[in-house]
Amino acid sequence: MIFETFRIAINGLRTNKLRTFLSMLGIIIGVGAVIAIVSIGSSAREEVTVQISSLGSDLLWVTPGFSAGRATRMESDPRENFTLNIIQYIDDYSPGVTNVVPEVSGSVQLRRGDNTLNSTAVGTSQDFTTVNIYYPERGRFIDQDDLDQSRNSVVLGSNVASELFSDGDPIGQRIRLNYQGRNINFTVVGVMEPKGQGIMGNLDRRVYIPVTTFTDKLSRQNFVDLYYAQFSPGFSSQEARNQIDYFFFQHLGDENLYNIMSQDQILGVLDQVTGTLSLMLGGIAGISLLVGGIGIMNIMLVSVTERTKEIGIRKALGAKKRNILGQFLLESLALSSIGGFIGIGLGYLGTYLVTRIGNWPLVLSPIAVILAFGFSLAIGLFFGIYPAVKAARLDPVDSLSYE
Amino acid sequence: MIEVKDLRKVFKNGEIEVEALKGVSYTINDGEFVAIMGPSGSGKSTMMHLLGCLDQATSGKYFLAGTDVGKLDDNQLAIIRNEQVGFVFQQFNLLARTSISKNVEVPMIYKGVSRKERKRRAEEMLAQVGLAHRMDHNPNEISGGQKQRVAIARALVNNPDLILADEPTGNLDTKTGDEIMGLFQELNDQGHTIVIVTHEPPIAKQAKRIINLRDGLISSDEVIA
Numbered sequence: 001m002i003f004e005t006f007r008i009a010i011n012g013l014r015t016n017k018l019r020t021f022l023s024m025l026g027i028i029i030g031v032g033a034v035i036a037i038v039s040i041g042s043s044a045r046e047e048v049t050v051q052i053s054s055l056g057s058d059l060l061w062v063t064p065g066f067s068a069g070r071a072t073r074m075e076s077d078p079r080e081n082f083t084l085n086i087i088q089y090i091d092d093y094s095p096g097v098t099n100v101v102p103e104v105s106g107s108v109q110l111r112r113g114d115n116t117l118n119s120t121a122v123g124t125s126q127d128f129t130t131v132n133i134y135y136p137e138r139g140r141f142i143d144q145d146d147l148d149q150s151r152n153s154v155v156l157g158s159n160v161a162s163e164l165f166s167d168g169d170p171i172g173q174r175i176r177l178n179y180q181g182r183n184i185n186f187t188v189v190g191v192m193e194p195k196g197q198g199i200m201g202n203l204d205r206r207v208y209i210p211v212t213t214f215t216d217k218l219s220r221q222n223f224v225d226l227y228y229a230q231f232s233p234g235f236s237s238q239e240a241r242n243q244i245d246y247f248f249f250q251h252l253g254d255e256n257l258y259n260i261m262s263q264d265q266i267l268g269v270l271d272q273v274t275g276t277l278s279l280m281l282g283g284i285a286g287i288s289l290l291v292g293g294i295g296i297m298n299i300m301l302v303s304v305t306e307r308t309k310e311i312g313i314r315k316a317l318g319a320k321k322r323n324i325l326g327q328f329l330l331e332s333l334a335l336s337s338i339g340g341f342i343g344i345g346l347g348y349l350g351t352y353l354v355t356r357i358g359n360w361p362l363v364l365s366p367i368a369v370i371l372a373f374g375f376s377l378a379i380g381l382f383f384g385i386y387p388a389v390k391a392a393r394l395d396p397v398d399s400l401s402y403e
Numbered sequence: 404m405i406e407v408k409d410l411r412k413v414f415k416n417g418e419i420e421v422e423a424l425k426g427v428s429y430t431i432n433d434g435e436f437v438a439i440m441g442p443s444g445s446g447k448s449t450m451m452h453l454l455g456c457l458d459q460a461t462s463g464k465y466f467l468a469g470t471d472v473g474k475l476d477d478n479q480l481a482i483i484r485n486e487q488v489g490f491v492f493q494q495f496n497l498l499a500r501t502s503i504s505k506n507v508e509v510p511m512i513y514k515g516v517s518r519k520e521r522k523r524r525a526e527e528m529l530a531q532v533g534l535a536h537r538m539d540h541n542p543n544e545i546s547g548g549q550k551q552r553v554a555i556a557r558a559l560v561n562n563p564d565l566i567l568a569d570e571p572t573g574n575l576d577t578k579t580g581d582e583i584m585g586l587f588q589e590l591n592d593q594g595h596t597i598v599i600v601t602h603e604p605p606i607a608k609q610a611k612r613i614i615n616l617r618d619g620l621i622s623s624d625e626v627i628a
Contacts, residue, residue, distance in 0.1 A: 004512045015500050313496045316457060317557070318485020318513040320478050396457040400496070 005323065009330035012303070023299035024339035026292025027379070031343025031372040033285035036350035038368035041278040043351065045270065047360040052266055059131065060097065060240055061261045062248065063226040078257045082223045084215065086251070087125075090229065093247045096240035097229035099127040102211050104224040109178040110207065112164045119160055120206045121177060123214025123224070131230050134203065139171045139190030142210045146189075150212040154186040158194040159204040177207075179218045237262045282368075286375070292339070293379035300332050300387035311391055312399030321392040328388035329381070336380025340373045347372070405431040405454070405565065405596075410463035412449050423449040425619035426463065431598065431612075433564070436591040438607035439600045441616035448569070450616065451600045455490060455567045456483045468564045485513050489558025493570035495550040497542040497557075504529060504538040507557045514561055528556035532586065548579035555586060559595075566590065568599045572606055584609045 013020045064078040087100045101124055108121040126142050129135050136155060146153045154175065161170050170188045177184050186209065195203040215222050231240030241260055248258045304311070311324055348364060355362045412424040423446045431437055441447040452458040453465060456472055459480075465472045468487060475483065489510075490496075497506045507525040516524070529535050532552040534545075542550055551571060558566055568587070572580030584606065591597050591611075599610060607613050608627065615623040 008512075011501070309496075310498060313498060314509065314513075315481065316455070316484060316490050316496070317510045318481055318561075320481040320513070323513060397452050400457070400492075 002326070005326040006330050006334075008327050009334055012307075012327070012331050013334055019299065020335065023295050024292075024335055024342070026295040027289065027336050027339030027376050028292075028343045028346060030285055030289030030292045031340045031376050032346035032350065033288060034282055034372040034375075035344055035347025035365070035368050036354075037281040037285055038278050038365045039347065039351040039363060040354050041274050041281070042363040042365045043355045043360045044358070045274045046363045047358070048270055049267060050361070052263060052270075058231050058237065059228055059263050060231060060237070060244060061226055061228045061259075062244060063259045063261070065256050065259045079225075080221075080223050081252055081257055082225070082227070084211065084222060084224065087227065089251070090227065090244065090247060094229075094240070094243035096231055096235040096243040098232045099131050100227055100229040101125055101127045101131050102224040102227050103128075104211060104214050104219065105206075106179060106214075106218060108207070108218075110160065110164060111176040111178065111183075112173070115164055117160060117163055119157075121154075121179065121214065121218065122206050122208050123211035123218070124208060125211055128208065131228065134195055135193055136190035137193040138169075139188070141190055141192075142208060146210040147212050150216045151210060152184060152186045152213060152217075153189045153210060155190040155192060155208040156188060157192050157202075157204040157206045157208075159202070160207055161188075161191040177209075177218075182218075184217055237264050289372070289375055289379060292376070293336070293383040296332050296335050296380060297383035297387060299335075300328060300384055301390070303331070304328060304387045304391040307391075308394060308399045308402040311394050312396055312402060315394070315396040316400060324394075325388045325392040328391045329384045332384025332387070333377065333380045336376045336384075337373075340376035343376070344369055344373060404433055404466075404468065405598075406464070406466040407454075408464040410450075410453065410460050410465060412446070412453065412458075413461045423619055424453075424460070427616070427619070427621055428463075429614060429621065429624060431596065433596050434591070434594050436587070436597045436611040437599070438610035438613045439598060439616060440602065440604070440607045440613055441622075442602060444618075445616040446619040447600050447602075447616050451567060451569050451598075454565070454598060455488050456480045481513075485510055486561050487564045489561070489563040489566045491551065491554050491558050491566065491568035491571045493573040495542070495547070495554050495574070497550055497553055499543065500541060502539050502541055503534065503545070503553050506542065506553055507560055510557060510561045524560060525556075528560050529553070531559070532556045546579075547575050548582060551575065551579075551583050552586065555583075555590075559590070564596060566595055566597045568597065570601055570603075571599060572601075572603070580606070 064082055084102060087102055090097065090100045104123040105120050108119055110117045110119050124142070125147060126144060129141050135141070137158065139155070141155055142153060145151065154177070156164070156170060164170065164175065165173065170191060173188050174185055175188060177186055192204070192208070211224060215224070229240075229244070231237060241262055245260055248260070249255055252258060314324065351364060352362060407430070408428050410424055410427045411422065414421045414423055427450070439447050439450055449458075453460050456467070460473060467483065470483065472480070472483065498509065504522070504525045507528055508521045511521045511524060526535065526538065529538055532555055534549060534552055534556070537545055537549065542553070545553070571587070572583055575583060587597055587599070588609065599606065601607055611628040612626045613623070614621060
């Protein structure tokens with residue numbers, strides 16, 4: 001019986017294809033928009049997550065803190081507490097982390113013969129490679145001797161190497177670094193592998209020198225910009241974070257003087273931002289679904305009026321109220337579900353195109369698909385009820401004589 | 404058997420009350436062929452709606468095959484219309500864009516007959532009215548006479564106790580009308596109870612009994628054959 005009612009409903013829709021399609025359009029656009037927005041959001045998030053993860057996994061960043069109340073007249077710059085010798089203490093007192101890496105950077109001009117190139121010099125330690133999963137392609141990275149003796153060794157990013165040394169092997173060659181007007185000669189000891197654009201900028205356009213050389217000869221200040229560390233196997237990010245937090249609090253006595261950030265936190269913030277954005281856009285798309293539903297109700301009401309005679313005939317032939325109700329309800333459900341299906345296809349296509357253009361991973365959110373489809377069904381049901389009830393309640397005598 | 408006792412029907416149109424039937428009583432036995440006649444406004448359309456269980460009387464009793472129709476709710480009325488009454492209308496009232504055989508199947512769909520059986524029975528009925536070769540055509544592809552034959556096949560398909568025809572020849576030319584009346588004669592000979600509502604005396608004369616209505620009352624009730 002339900003199957004028969006369904007067939008009657010489908011036939012009703014087939015008799016007026018253009019109108020059927022037009023009334024489905026609202027649902028198609030609504031469902032398509034919901035799926036495209038949520039999926040494109042997920043794909044973009046996935047892309048950024050991959051980029052953040054590619055910085056190296058399981059990382060904690062410690063940066064100097066700047067509290068609002070003390071920003072201008074502070075007895076001391078919080079950065080000054082970020083000295084190099086803290087690293088050993090962090091290592092000793094925080095078993096939850098390993099490979100503590102200091103980083104300090106500044107703009108430099110590189111010069112080799114007549115070639116000059118603007119770049120960023122990064123002062124760091126030998127553990128930099130392990131933590132960032134970023135290794136030299138030729139030569140070597142900074143080693144302990146470089147650090148101990150503040151040697152003028154430099155490791156070039158791949159782009160820097162190819163631009164300054166287009167004619168040959170840079171290893172063992174000398175280049176001149178200009179930092180705030182001072183010229184210092186460096187010996188190239190290695191060239192990094194290409195890494196490309198990250199969220200921290202293009203790594204291939206930077207050069208790496210021993211952190212001690214940076215503090216002794218370039219900045220001439222004994223503090224660095226930040227530390228980062230990997231947490232040890234067997235420790236959670238929270239445990240590692242707590243240990244570092246405890247150490248810094250003991251050491252500095254003021255929690256406003258430092259900031260600890262974990263990858264989880266960065267991803268969490270990202271999640272929040274993309275989540276809010278998706279929700280907002282999804283809401284707008286939801287409104288278009290609602291408008292689509294009203295379109296369906298409109299068409300169904302027209303359809304009921306148009307087919308008053310048919311309803312009368314069916315009633316005379318023995319259709320009960322529930323048969324007529326079912327026929328029109330199934331019609332609006334069919335409208336919204338077929339619209340929903342087309343919308344899913346369209347949303348998927350849109351997502352596919354955008355992710356292809358952005359070269360992002362394609363993440364089709366199954367929840368969005370289920371939600372959007374379920375919502376369109378619910379709309380078909382909700383907005384179909386009134387016209388269907390109206391049809392079912394028609395008086396047989398009146399509807400038979402309707403012209 | 405149809406038993407009508409003191410049937411009244413009052414229509415309210417705002418303040419104005421119109422009494423379409425003012426107390427009508429008669430009995431129609433199984434196998435009869437009756438014409439209900441009367442000019443427009445005599446109450447014959449109202450009579451047909453009541454007999455066909457499309458509407459309920461204001462007062463009085465109507466028994467159809469022993470059932471007190473006045474006590475039935477909408478659902479039960481639908482079942483009666485489906486199983487015990489077969490309608491034939493002046494305007495044929497076939498479903499457009501639906502094949503002839505599908506049209507004949509409609510009453511069986513609402514009765515819950517299986518698909519296979521529906522198809523078989525629709526073919527059988529269409530063959531009986533001489534349209535077996537037109538089964539897959541749509542109503543707009545056949546003539547008026549043929550449409551009315553389809554309507555008759557549809558009326559017969561659930562084997563009802565009563566065939567109720569409302570001006571069945573009103574939209575047909577005389578020759579075709581006669582053919583349709585011949586078909587009703589045939590059905591009556593097979594034992595079907597037939598009630599025809601008409602205002603045309605030549606049509607009424609082909610029945611075996613004529614009930615004349617005038618101003619909501621029976622003015623005459625005579626057996627003519």
